[in-house]
Amino acid sequence: MTDPVGQNPTAEPAILQLKNLRKSFGALKATDDVSLTLRRGEIHALIGPNGAGKSTLMRQIAGGMKSDSGTVHFAGHDVTPLSTVARARAGLGRTFQISSLAMEYTVLQNVMLGALGHEGGAMRFFRPVMARTDLIEQAMQALQRVGLENHAAKRTSDLSHGQRRQLEVAVALTLSPKVFLMDEPMAGLGASGSKRMTGFLDGLRSEAPILLVEHDMDAVFALADRISVLVYGRIIASGTAEQIKADPVVREAYLGAEDVA
């Protein structure tokens, strides 16, 4: 069995370890025997063409989708049998490819929800939550970090696509997770937005490692310590940006010679 962690024995231990994950939809193998690791302090990018199974894999890790087989080990525990809620509590912070927010709420309320989750529960029935200055401070800090602080009072449904992506990241930040799982956080951000987000993620890896699904190759090559390439549900290559750029199989299957020149 190929275990990417074995590549470098002196490397940080893996905080997240996927072993032989599979998920089929009927005859379609969305993920097919996927094993990979995420180590402390790194950004591990997962790339691959549309429909390769990247989002399915993210869902298998975060708990939204039950795997047909395989295991997810996180922070020393087998979290495979755990629910999404339990995995989030254990420290998996996730952002969605298609924004998944409380659309009737303001931007601030969405982030407050994250702050509540981080606090460990919402079973408080009497005190107005918007009078919780401590939580509001945490929430505003998260908004500031992604550059949404001036939109705090906006209704979420009035945000642009890119702003919703930023808000997803802000909510994940309030959780102070041990690992970030980010599914295309740059989508819809535009050139300057992507650049800003790239800079932000670059710094974020020291707080918690990131498993990053991204189509923006500039961002991937700028950020990733390691890259894994997923095609038809299988990891066909895994390595540093240089190794991936040079890999003939990857060039043929996915990148296309002109992209990598």
Next chain:
Amino acid sequence: MRRETLLNIVLFALLPATALAAWMLDEPFIITLATKAAILALAGVGLNIALGLGGLISFGHAAFFGLGGYAMGILASHAQSYAPLMESPFLIEGTKSMPVIWLVAIVTSALAALAIGALSLRTSGVYFIMVTLAFGQMLFYFTISWPAYGGEDGLSIYVRNGFPGLNTLDPLTFFGVAFAVLALVLWGAGRLAKSAFGLALSAARQNPERVETVGLAPYRLRLVAFVISGAITGLAGALFADLNRFVSPTMFSWQTSGEIMVFVILGGVGRLFGPVAGAALFILLEHVLGGLSEFWHIYLGLILLLVVLFARGGIVGTIAGREVAHD
């Protein structure tokens, strides 16, 4: 001041103003109608926590309304016949004290809501509606076939129950009691909606995946909401029984569930004062249209249809505009 706040003040003043005016004009029947509106509004405030905040379309709230009613009926009938409810292993006697009856009604309906909710909340959508309806119907048929407390004929209580220091036989005083309970519960429900729990519950209605992703379990939030909701509707049931001095299986019927839902929809789903507006309008229509035609429910249906088609926010939503929760 926000438009909805202003409207709420008007709605809040409406019932006591009506009751006082009726008292001055010596129209006790109108006081009784205002009392009925206050009690039905209370049942609606209960349902609105599940339906409006939680998005849980319960078609079985008659179960709690009826349990509250029978809590009153059973306790008061034992008190009036001087026969204890049970003697062993310990003695439980009936009571004519409203506070005790309310407490029993709240606890009984909360426990029932816990059991019904725990099972029905595993389903969603139309299945949830059907499962809650089924529980309501089960209790309906149970009370019909249970001879001990009147069966199909129901149970009459000869004298209204008492409240320490008050003469509840006086219509205006009993209105005051019912309205005070409504006011207190409205205040609590308002706090609840703005609390951490309210924020998370309403988020779970908008997007359960989002709530799970921050490590909060929608099922637990909904179950707690369902219990609070059922307990309030149960309390309303006890008051309603005391208003009529009569309980019958009708309180458990699916029509009762439907009517409570109508108060909420007419008034405005998720609006704190929606059920107050809805129940008041319902009582008004029942007596204006009911005087004109035996088939007044047809007109009620038409009005409901118009509200659902053209005024989605109900009375409150139409007058006050888009909701600003957690301001």
